[in-house]
Amino acid sequence: MRPLLSIQDLSKSFVLHNVGRTVTGCSHISFDIMPGEFVGITGRSGSGKSTILRCIYRTNLPESGSIVYDSAAFGTIDLCTCDERRVLYLRKNEIGYVSQFLDALPRQSAYDIVLKSALETFGVEEAEHAREQTEAMLRHFNIDENHWELFPRTFSGGEKLRLNIAAAMIKRPRLLLLDEPTASLDNASKLKVRELIEQLKGQGTTMLGIFHDLEFMEGLCDKEFNMQKGMMA
Numbered sequence: 001m002r003p004l005l006s007i008q009d010l011s012k013s014f015v016l017h018n019v020g021r022t023v024t025g026c027s028h029i030s031f032d033i034m035p036g037e038f039v040g041i042t043g044r045s046g047s048g049k050s051t052i053l054r055c056i057y058r059t060n061l062p063e064s065g066s067i068v069y070d071s072a073a074f075g076t077i078d079l080c081t082c083d084e085r086r087v088l089y090l091r092k093n094e095i096g097y098v099s100q101f102l103d104a105l106p107r108q109s110a111y112d113i114v115l116k117s118a119l120e121t122f123g124v125e126e127a128e129h130a131r132e133q134t135e136a137m138l139r140h141f142n143i144d145e146n147h148w149e150l151f152p153r154t155f156s157g158g159e160k161l162r163l164n165i166a167a168a169m170i171k172r173p174r175l176l177l178l179d180e181p182t183a184s185l186d187n188a189s190k191l192k193v194r195e196l197i198e199q200l201k202g203q204g205t206t207m208l209g210i211f212h213d214l215e216f217m218e219g220l221c222d223k224e225f226n227m228q229k230g231m232m233a
């Protein structure tokens with residue numbers, strides 16, 4: 001079996017033109033993720049964890065190294081060098097990104113946020129199916145039906161997060177990137193997230209996650225590594 005994601009010698013630094021300095025994001029990172037695996041990244045604030053995830057999602061353009069992803073549509077593809085059109089396709093169809101922040105338009109209902117993802121997946125010609133899937137997904141992630149038409153700005157942290165995960169999961173990503181999704185959640189909501197991750201794992205989703213809370217990660221990861229000053233410790 002080949003890895004779903006193979007990262008070799010990945011480095012990214014940021015040039016701060018205004019102060020004439022270069023800051024290391026991450027340096028010489030190498031690891032593999034096998035299909036269905038859950039890999040955890042730990043490390044202090046500023047150690048480079050999010051930089052790795054953002055390089056995979058190509059929010060950051062990697063500087064050197066390779067991120068070889070085994071895509072369903074394109075076969076093996078290097079996310080460091082592939083063209084933007086393919087990156088957008090993969091974001092839409094294969095790679096999901098969930099953070100603690102809800103990235104939604106201000107006046108969009110919870111239902112519409114998930115429906116938008118569903119329509120991107122199934123196409124507007126399958127609108128009825130997209131609606132059914134949206135409702136099933138909202139129920140699956142315990143979003144109260146009374147909340148579906150509300151703007152999620154007023155939602156609790158846990159509700160926003162569940163909505164985020166629902167919108168990401170309706171696309172059935174082959175690879176899910178979790179960027180500290182439990183930050184600022186209370187213990188009950190963290191447990192809920194853990195349950196969701198266990199469910200996703202059971203469904204065979206491959207995941208790479210950053211968590212500050214080591215207790216939370218206990219027994220959850222197949223592999224984990226620690227970051228220190230941009231490098232794998």
Ligand SMILES: Nc1ncnc2c1ncn2[C@@H]1O[C@H](COP(=O)(O)OP(=O)(O)OP(=O)(O)O)[C@@H](O)[C@H]1O
Nearest residue numbers: 014023024025043044045046047048049050051052
């Ligand atoms: N866009 C950017 N421009 C300049 N410097 C950046 C940028 N993004 C990250 N950095 C720097 O790169 C280093 C690694 O940041 P990164 O966000 O990867 O850390 P992290 O381990 O995820 O931290 P946290 O746990 O606080 O989110 C930090 O020193 C940070 O200031």
